[in-house]
Amino acid sequence: MKALHIITGLGVGGAEQQLRLLLRHLPAQCDVVALTNPGPVAAGLTADGVQVTHLGMTGNRDFRALPRLARLIRDGGYDLVHTHLYRACLYGRIAARLAGVRTVVATEHSIGATRLEGRLLTGGVRALYLAGERLGHTTVAVSPTVAERLRHWGVPGPRIRVIPNGIEAPRFRYDEGRRKEARAYHGLPDNAYVVGGVGRLAPGKRFVLLLQALALLPGNVWLLLVGGGPEAEVLRRTARDLGVANRVVLTGERPYLPDPGDHAPDLVALLSAMDVLASPSPEESFGLAVVEALAAGLPVLYTSCPAVEDLPPDAAPGARRVMGSAGAYARELLRLRAAGPGERTAPDVVHRYDIACTARQLMDVYTAALAGSTPEVSS
Template structure:
């Protein structure tokens, strides 16, 4: 029977949480049931080649400028018509706006989006997208969409509390593509307690360098207290962003140049995590935190802030420690506690890996998403009597 055609639409494809989740989806989707296409509205980025390597068709429209809106709409309509898409799934705000608007106008049977940010994330968007938010366009598009997928319970409650109650909202926790991680990571994690006892300590943070959301400055302040106790401790800052220069300056002002390394964007995260002892996520806001899942799967204990969806994956005192945001002393104390007790750190790392394996893998996420696709398509076929529904078997 004919496969269900799904088009994922995203603005661009740099290294990031939403982009990596999309990569996880396309790598784990059942190709016997679904035919996937990825449409990138702007330039491709580092994730594009990985998508192509998986045998997925990738189409880049090459523009997100407002003055090119007509051209973008025309090309997207042509693509939808040519590919005969059954389901459109959008990611991030540009694709959520343009992708859903064009798909609704064209009449794509099922339209859904994954909400990757928090309810106030539109404040960082360009002016015309802020205007769209204020004019309730996104609320209208949400109501007209068949599915709004949230990545954590906290995020879902936040949106439903500040916007209209969405009957079409669904919760699917982020999943980690464990195929990216070699078995050597697990073996190397077993030696961490010995490494900690020798004071050869590597602390890491993996996040976009946007201090207002990710809180890296709090970790830099905490490092002063950590280094007073353990002078050989070092911090790896992985990622790039608008605050990189300011964070580098702060590190220098605090006298941490010899202890802090800024590594930029990396595509060898599994290997870097295998060499760390503790993963820290000092976020001010965080819908879930894919880097936390990566660290837990690698056998690392986690110290993170008690915000957003983080408590849904990090169990305080079992797989790591949760601390209030913007409190460097509390952050430092929890990190020092792990360094002081290597056996506890190793046990937390092992429990963290079990947590990911039992509920947060890419296979689990994608299977749940596939079931949702089929459910939404069945419902639309029943409600609207779409003639195309007889062309393929929905099982």
């Protein structure tokens, strides 16, 4: 089986790193096309032996990319096309049809209740999405929450398959040595209580709320934000205005898997350096950072996390939902700090999200699609 994965870009983000990890476990020949911004994950995929092509799109309406993508699919002799993220799903489904490939699978990584990958969910965005979705075979939702959102939009239930994101849980195991190295690298005091945040530095993640909470907390509490994005400078300026800039570290984008020649601490080491992970985003499709933090044995405070909320009650005892203002987060952080460090062991629930299981489920979808088991589309 030969499959082409099409993704909008390959910067360091949850969907992008999930793709790289998935391709390490899929028993199929897979190539990747990035419509724009090949980014660090492209280099990682290339190091893994995956052929990566950068299509060079200059914007959402660069329609010249469509014939180029169709030609690439046709010349590559692909049996199946798998698309990831909104722009890639739209262009990839159309291009696959033009190339004569009718077996198209799409994964929805970032659908919120009111936003799609940060853009407001207008009627126009939804209509365009649904028009493109009908050109595919199966739409993979990364959580039951996302599946329900898709059904609410009008995607027929038989076309939706829930396959959660996955991680390599043992890779996140707490490491005292890496904790010390990561803290030393970023100037975090040994006795600091470090609150971590992981994700794209964009308004939707609400990391500004963590800065506001930090201003309410004692001087030995620090904030470690891992990620890059358009709000980085806003967060730095806000930290200065709140008088907490000396207790805030922004690491920039850090890979899930270390890259050769990169000596800065990777995501796994940075999770070891933290004492708690806080995820104040009000809308998530899955909550990958929360699952990774649980795998690192961290207590977690979150506002939205379908990966936890879709499970039975008390399935993830280390995760606690926090609603409300910065004050609510500050109170919970004080409670956790007073309780002292617990054992840094991963709860059993983490193993529900194993990347090898995710890959097996996806291969089942591929096999059924190629065998001609086409979901019915209601009129």
